[in-house]
Amino acid sequence: MEHQIKNIDGGKVQITITLTPEEKTKFELRALRQAGSELDIKGFRPGHIPDDVIKKQLDPAALDQETMWEAVKEHYPKLVAEMNLAVVGQPTLALQSAEPFVIHSTVSKLPEVDLGKWEKVKIKRQEIKVDEAEVNKVIEQIRDGRVSEVAVIRPAKLGDRVEIDFEVSLGGVAMDGGKQVKYPVILGAGQLVPGFEDNLVGLNSGEEKKFELTFPSSYRSDLAGKKAQVWVKLSQVFERTLPELTDDFVKSLGKFAGAQDFQDKLRENLQEEKNIQEEQRLEREMLEAIVVQAKFGDIPEVLLINEAETMLHELKHGITERGVEWSQYLQSIQKDEEGLKKEFSTPATRRVKVALIVRTFANQENLATDEMAVEQEIVHSLEHYGGDERMTTQLNSDDYRSYVQQVLTNRRVIEWLKKKLVE
Numbered sequence: 107m108e109h110q111i112k113n114i115d116g117g118k119v120q121i122t123i124t125l126t127p128e129e130k131t132k133f134e135l136r137a138l139r140q141a142g143s144e145l146d147i148k149g150f151r152p153g154h155i156p157d158d159v160i161k162k163q164l165d166p167a168a169l170d171q172e173t174m175w176e177a178v179k180e181h182y183p184k185l186v187a188e189m190n191l192a193v194v195g196q197p198t199l200a201l202q203s204a205e206p207f208v209i210h211s212t213v214s215k216l217p218e219v220d221l222g223k224w225e226k227v228k229i230k231r232q233e234i235k236v237d238e239a240e241v242n243k244v245i246e247q248i249r250d251g252r253v254s255e256v257a258v259i260r261p262a263k264l265g266d267r268v269e270i271d272f273e274v275s276l277g278g279v280a281m282d283g284g285k286q287v288k289y290p291v292i293l294g295a296g297q298l299v300p301g302f303e304d305n306l307v308g309l310n311s312g313e314e315k316k317f318e319l320t321f322p323s324s325y326r327s328d329l330a331g332k333k334a335q336v337w338v339k340l341s342q343v344f345e346r347t348l349p350e351l352t353d354d355f356v357k358s359l360g361k362f363a364g365a366q367d368f369q370d371k372l373r374e375n376l377q378e379e380k381n382i383q384e385e386q387r388l389e390r391e392m393l394e395a396i397v398v399q400a401k402f403g404d405i406p407e408v409l410l411i412n413e414a415e416t417m418l419h420e421l422k423h424g425i426t427e428r429g430v431e432w433s434q435y436l437q438s439i440q441k442d443e444e445g446l447k448k449e450f451s452t453p454a455t456r457r458v459k460v461a462l463i464v465r466t467f468a469n470q471e472n473l474a475t476d477e478m479a480v481e482q483e484i485v486h487s488l489e490h491y492g493g494d495e496r497m498t499t500q501l502n503s504d505d506y507r508s509y510v511q512q513v514l515t516n517r518r519v520i521e522w523l524k525k526k527l528v529e
Contacts, residue, residue, distance in 0.1 A: 109185055117404030119191060119215045123181055125207040130173065133180075137172035138164075174201050174209050182211055192216035195408045217403030219466040227395045229528050234384050236376045244372060248359070249348040258345045261308045264294040267346055268306060272338040281334070288341055299325070302336065309340040328440070389520050392527050397459045405458060413454035414447040421446070467519045475514035483510050 107129055110122040125133070141164060161169065178199055186193055197213035255267060262268050268291055274284035293303050301319040309315060316337050321329040349355050356368035425435045436442060441449075468474050484501055491497040500506055 117406040121211040123209040130207040133176040134173045136176040214406030220401040222399045229392045234380045255344040267344040269341040275335045314339045414450040417450045
C-alpha cells in the first residue's frame, strides 16, 4: 500500500491510498464475505456461499465500492494516527481507479494556529465588593417570596396585587394574544408595558377603564413605537404584607443564628458569586484578546456548523428549563431554528477560535491532563452517583473519558494563562 497526503482548499486534507494487487484481492474477499452473509441463495446456507458464487451476484462497481470501504476501514485510522493528522468528522471517499486500485479520502482538518505575541496580552483584575443595596435587594426578594395576601375593598395602590381582564387592540383590531382573563399583576413591579400599571392605580374592584399606550422602542420590532388601545377591568385587589426580617423569620429559612448571621452569610454568598463572575470575565477577555491577535488557517465549515448547532441546543435547553415551550419562544421572536443558527454564525466562529487557541496552548506547553487525573475525576463522579448502573456505564465510556480529559485540559490551560496574563 502506498499513500500520499496533500492539503486542499477549504481547510481539508486529501489522503490518496493505492493498493497493490494482492491487497486489493484481500479486501475484495472481505467485501465478498460481508456481502455473502447477507445473501439468501437457494442451495447454500447463509454465510457458507462460495466467493465465486457471491461475486456473480454482485454488480462489479458495487463490489469495488465495498472493497474500497474495507480498505479504508483498515488503513485510514492508521494513517491518521501515524501522520498525527488533526482531522474533523468523517472522510468523503471516492474510488479514482479500479486498476490500479486508487482511493481518494478527503476530510476536514483543524487549521494551523499562529499565537503571535500572546505574552503581550494583559488583563486587569477588578476589585469586587458587595454593597448594602445589593444585600437589601436580595433580602426584599426573599421577603417577597414569603408575602401574605388578603383581598381588600378599596382603590388599588402601588404594591398591591390585582387581577385584571384586558384586551389590547391596534387600530381597532384585537392583537393576537392580547386578551387575558384574571391576569395577575403586582402594581409597580414593571411586569407590563410602561404606562399600563400606572393606569390601574386608583381603580376599584369591578371598575373598567380605556386608555392608550405606546410600545417602547426596545419592544418587539413589529410593535416598537406603535400606539395601542387598551380596555381593562379590575376584578380584585389584594393587599400584600411582607414579613419583617426578624430572628424567627430567618430561622424559618435555614440554619441561621439570627437576622445578623443571615445577612452576613448572604453577603458572603453574594461576594462569592461576584468573585466567580469576575473570574469568568477575566477568562473571557483574556481568550478573546489572544484570539484577536492570533492568525488562523482555513477553519472547516463542519466546525462552525457543529458549534452553531451546539449553541442552538444550549439556548433550547435554557428556554425549556424555564418552563417555556420552544415553539412559543420561536413564535415570540418571530424566527425559526435555521434563522437562529445564521445569527449564531459570528459567535460560533469566535467560540471555535477560542477552542483552537486553548488546544494550541495545550499542545505547545504540554498542558494536556494525564490519565491519572482523568481517572480520579471519573471515580469522583462514580461515587456521586452511588452505583446507578446506567450512569456507571455512561461514566465508564470512552466518550465520557475523552470529554473529561478535554474539560480538565481546558481548565489547566486557562489557569496557566491567567497566571501569566492577569494583573
